[in-house]
Amino acid sequence: MKSKIIRILIIDDEHYICDSCSQVYIKDGYQVDTANDGLTGIKKIKEFKPDLVLVDLKMPGMSGMQVLEEMKKIDTTIVSVVITGYATIDSAVEAMKREAFDFLPKPFTPNELRLVTRRALKKRQLILETNRLREEKDRMKENFISMVSHQLRTPLVAVQQYFEVILGGMVGAVSEEQKNMLNRSKIRIDELIKLIKEWLDFAKIDANKLVAELKPTNLIPILAKVLDTLQSLAEQNNVTLKMDIPEDLALISGNANVLEQVFLNLVENGIRYNKDEGNVTITAGMEDGYVKVEVSDTGIGISQQELPFIFEQFYQVNQGGRTDGTGLGLCIVKRVIDAHSGEIKVTSEPGRGTVFSVLLPEISFAK
Numbered sequence: 001m002k003s004k005i006i007r008i009l010i011i012d013d014e015h016y017i018c019d020s021c022s023q024v025y026i027k028d029g030y031q032v033d034t035a036n037d038g039l040t041g042i043k044k045i046k047e048f049k050p051d052l053v054l055v056d057l058k059m060p061g062m063s064g065m066q067v068l069e070e071m072k073k074i075d076t077t078i079v080s081v082v083i084t085g086y087a088t089i090d091s092a093v094e095a096m097k098r099e100a101f102d103f104l105p106k107p108f109t110p111n112e113l114r115l116v117t118r119r120a121l122k123k124r125q126l127i128l129e130t131n132r133l134r135e136e137k138d139r140m141k142e143n144f145i146s147m148v149s150h151q152l153r154t155p156l157v158a159v160q161q162y163f164e165v166i167l168g169g170m171v172g173a174v175s176e177e178q179k180n181m182l183n184r185s186k187i188r189i190d191e192l193i194k195l196i197k198e199w200l201d202f203a204k205i206d207a208n209k210l211v212a213e214l215k216p217t218n219l220i221p222i223l224a225k226v227l228d229t230l231q232s233l234a235e236q237n238n239v240t241l242k243m244d245i246p247e248d249l250a251l252i253s254g255n256a257n258v259l260e261q262v263f264l265n266l267v268e269n270g271i272r273y274n275k276d277e278g279n280v281t282i283t284a285g286m287e288d289g290y291v292k293v294e295v296s297d298t299g300i301g302i303s304q305q306e307l308p309f310i311f312e313q314f315y316q317v318n319q320g321g322r323t324d325g326t327g328l329g330l331c332i333v334k335r336v337i338d339a340h341s342g343e344i345k346v347t348s349e350p351g352r353g354t355v356f357s358v359l360l361p362e363i364s365f366a367k
């Protein structure tokens with residue numbers, strides 16, 4: 001900000017205020033412009049692009065409050081200070097509510113003006129710096145995501161394909177012992193690819209972006225698709241999938257793609273942590289303005305001591321050396337549900353099964 005020219009716009013119908021403030025500001029090295037009514041002020045905010053706006057609250061035509069409202073629509077980073085001869089607490093409070101940074105009652109001295117101006121410009125500097133850092137963080141995250149997906153995932157997928165070729169006997173005979181070792185290596189690579197995929201899913205979940213993409217969503221086709229996708233995994237594990245959902249389930253405000261991911265994770269866990277001839281059942285209903293979906297299984301369950309930790313990143317319950325999970329699934333689930341202003345609860349009984357309840361705020365059919 002030091003090297004940048006600082007622009008200040010003064011909007012006041014009293015010419016002498018504009019003139020006297022301008023004199024102080026020009027002397028202090030700022031670039032100044034003035035407007036004697038609200039409409040001209042708005043036009044100049046767009047053209048002059050000020051860092052700071054001084055605005056009189058009481059002007060004929062467009063009031064200072066209205067100028068503040070309009071200014072917010074143009075640029076939220078501009079800092080404003082309201083000046084008025086009617087320095088009542090009420091007008092000050094009202095101005096602060098419209099996000100004015102400070103308040104300067106008339107009459108004021110050049111030094112009072114300088115003090116308020118310095119504080120307001122410091123605030124502007126902080127806003128710009130915060131925005132810059134936020135953008136840089138987003139850029140670094142994007143770079144990291146694409147680095148992980150290209151430089152880690154791509155070679156692993158290539159290695160996986162070589163294994164297929166060798167194991168398929170396409171480059172010569174493979175002994176049983178070699179096959180055994182190659183198969184084990186292939187399983188490890190598959191797990192690594194799964195971990196990278198889940199980690200990428202996790203890194204890509206940006207709660208702010210998700211909220212911007214929420215649309216009226218019907219959960220029924222999403223849940224039906226999830227069951228369809230996981231049918232063959234359930235058969236391999238000798239687990240039966242069941243669904244019991246009312247046809248008139250309310251819509252929710254959601255993102256269908258990520259919600260599918262949520263229920264895929266929950267149902268897949270229900271299958272993987274189940275017993276032979278077990279069940280996974282999805283039920284749904286309405287409860288206090290929420291659509292509630294329950295995924296229950298008849299599996300191995302989770303102990304009370306472990307339950308508080310299962311939504312943490314990379315947390316895995318110790319289950320006798322199983323290595324087929326990543327410990328990221330439930331963490332992704334929780335992030336997505338939080339971004340939907342929903343809630344996830346879990347109850348479990350070791351040896352009997354687990355119930356995950358997902359609550360998502362319903363939107364009325366009238367909308």
Ligand code: ADP
Pocket residue numbers: 265269270273297299300301302310315316317318319324325326327328329330331354
């Ligand atoms: P993972 O990839 O290890 O399955 P998750 O985040 O999906 O990671 O789950 C974390 C841990 O919670 C799992 O390692 C598992 O021990 C436990 N868990 C999750 N779902 C169930 C379930 N339905 N039944 C029993 N344990 C479960």
